[in-house]
Amino acid sequence: MSETFDWNPPTHYNFARDAIDRLAKERPDDRAMLWTDGSGAVVDRSFSELSDHAARAAAVLRAAGVRRGDTVLILMSREIEWWELMLACLRLGAIASPGTVQLTPKDIAYRCAAAEARCIVAGVDVAPRVDETPVDAAIPLVHIGGPRQGWTDYGEAKAAIEPLAEIADTAFDDPALCYFTSGTTGQPKMTIHGAGYPLAHEITGRFWLDLGPGDLHWNMSDTGWAKAAWSSLFAPWLMGAAIFVNHAPGFDPAAAMDLLERHPVTTLCAPPTAYRMFVRGDLAGRSFAHLRHCVSAGEPLNPEVIDLWKQATGLDIHDGYGQTETVLLCCNRPGAARQGAMGRPTPGIDLAVIGQDGALLPPNEEGDIALRVGEGRPPGLFLGYRGDPDRTASVFRGGWYLTGDRATVDADGYFWFVGRADDVILSSGYRIGPFEVESVLFEHEAVAESAVVASPDPTRGEVVKAFIVLAKGHLPSDKLAKALQDHVKAATAPYKYPRRIAFVASLPKTVSGKIRRKELRDAEFRDWEFRKADA
Incomplete structure (x- = not known):
């Protein structure tokens, strides 16, 4: 695989034309999508069929x-029509704004107004809330x-109309x-990407997903998350x-x-939550004959x-890092994975850990993860937050785009995640x-999942608190809490152990499966303020 990525963006680009319709002409009968549902239905769609739909x-x-430039809210799950409509917006030059099926009427109203939506497309799960x-x-x-x-009725209208x-x-x-x-404060911000953004996902497809003709890629992400654009839409079809x-x-x-x-x-992209559930489940006797990456x-x-996944399948899991505002920035590449690391910056991406003054930090010193912004925009970097120039300006400093994440870099150039800055x-x-x-x-057999956050403390300022979901067969107790604290003390620096532990049935998560630590942390500080006021 080539180690280089040449970024020479054209003046005009349309993914529906330059990728999908090209494949429909060059490889009309090749599989583009294999779609299934919970009832066992299967749709096997070729590139020519995809283009027609x-x-x-x-x-x-x-x-x-x-019309061109209009924003279309697409509020659907993984119905096959989601892919048709995302491509349809690109064909028209309209702006597609996908959303999760978990949106409330209040969320929908905000998005509709903020994006000045000119059309709403919704599946059966969301349509009743749109009506409200x-x-x-x-x-x-x-x-x-x-x-x-x-x-x-989309199905009826599509059946009766000629292709555009x-x-x-x-x-x-x-x-x-x-x-x-979502930001740390205020309403969700609108991240805008240009028509050329899909082209930058060649970085994602080549250097991380390792895709090519003949591969069948499964990305488990919800369609309302930008990761679906990465791995359920642009990167696989580009490759x-x-x-x-x-x-x-x-x-x-x-x-x-x-x-x-x-x-x-052949290739699988799943959130950490899914892999944790896989390895805590029953992998014994399973055989994934085609899976290679x-x-x-x-x-x-x-x-x-x-470790557990590799023991069961023989396969490494290659961590990757990027944001809604970017394409893939850093990853563990095939053949060069380092367990527990975020990986190294991908070709075409100038990523670093910097200090407050914007200077590069030496190896193993914690700082801000930042993307260098040169004379031209780096591949795949967003255009800005729509209608919010101040917020857009706030994520740039001294020639860098600030991701809001903290990390260290070792002497070999591998990034090691510390956490969101907050x-x-x-x-x-x-x-x-x-x-x-x-x-x-x-690493403790009793733990299925955990979320660690700051909890206010009158003496130490903050202490570590762990919210823990127990694995099957384990029950909460003071004895188990003490055992978990001792386990952490023995495995890492003792000052890092959770002084407070709460056993919970589940953890709050985003639609992408990320744990919402902020929600837990905010609740801790609200409770602290309430107790202080009550005292």
């Missing part, structure tokens, strides 16, 4: 009044899943994608690979492993999980990264 979807949106939302009656509604009063052959000749920086991402999709409610690790045994999935993203993966715990003058403590906790 996308062209018909574009015609449906055009008939609904969508006071959206402008002039905004057309398109329903996936059959007739619904007041909505255009026209494809917008979008400029490289024409807005094309709008992802809402000529096919995409595997399982549209089923919730996540069942046993059912997922059944699918890996039944279908010829595994990756994980969203948050760091515990070394113990990597996740780092400051206790009696010590800086403690939650991930290290969580990894040590997972």
Whole structure:
């Protein structure tokens, strides 16, 4: 595999035309997607069929009044129509704004107003909540899943319409994608990517996913998360690979492993939560005959999980790192993985750990993870936060884009994650990264998952608190809490052990499977303020 990545962006680019329609002409009968659902239905779609469905979807949106530059909210799960409609927006030069099916009417109303949406497309799970939302009656509604009063029936409209052959000749920086991402304060921000952003995912597809023609890639991410753009849309098809999709409610690790045994999935991208559930489940006797490469993203993966997965499958898990605002920035590449590390920067990406003054820090010194911004925008970097120039300016400093994450870099150039800047715990003058403590906790057989956060303390300022989900067969007790504390003391610096432990049934997570430490931390500090006021 080439170690270089030459970034010479064209003036105009349209992924639907320059990738999908090209493949439809060059390899019309090759598989583009293998889609399944919880009922056992299977759809095997070629590149020529994919192109035709996308062209018909574009015609449906055009008939609904969508024009170039309009924003379309796409509120769906893994229905096969999601891929058709994402491509349809690109074909029209419209701005696709995907959202999770977990959105509330309040969330939908905010997104509709903030993005100035000109159309809403929703599946059966979300449409009732859209109906509860006071959206402008002039905004057309398109329903996936059959007739619904007041909505255009997508299936019926698509069957009756001719494909729209026209494809917008979008400029490289024409807005094309709008992802809402939560910040530490205020409402979710709108991350805008240009029409050329998909092209930068060659970095993702080549250097991390290791994809090519003949591969079948399964990315388990929710479609409302930008990771779906990475690995369920742009990177696989840029590399000529096919995409595997399982549209089923919730996540069942046993059912997922059944699918890996039944279908010829060659590469797997799953969040750490899924891998933790796999290795704490029953992997004995499983055989994934086609699987050759595994990756994980969203948050760091515990070394113990990597060990257990390799013992059962013979495969490493290659951690990767990036953000909604970027493409892949850093990863453990095939043949060069270092257990527990984030990996090294990918070709084409100038990533570093810097100090407050913007200077590079020496090996093993903690600082801010930053992407160098030269004369031109780095491959895949977002255009900005829509309607918020101050927030956009706040993430740039001295020629760097600041990711908001903290890490160290070792002498070999591997990055080691510490935590979000606001996740780092400051206790009696010590800086403690939650991930290290969580990894040590997972090494104990009683722990299925944990989240480590700062908890206010009158003497130390903050102390480490661990919220722990127990593995099957273990019950909470003071004795177990003490055993877990002793385990951490023995495995890492004693000052890092959790002075407080709470056993919980589940942890709050984002749609991508990331643990919402901020939610737990905020609750700790709210409770502290309440107790102080009550005293």
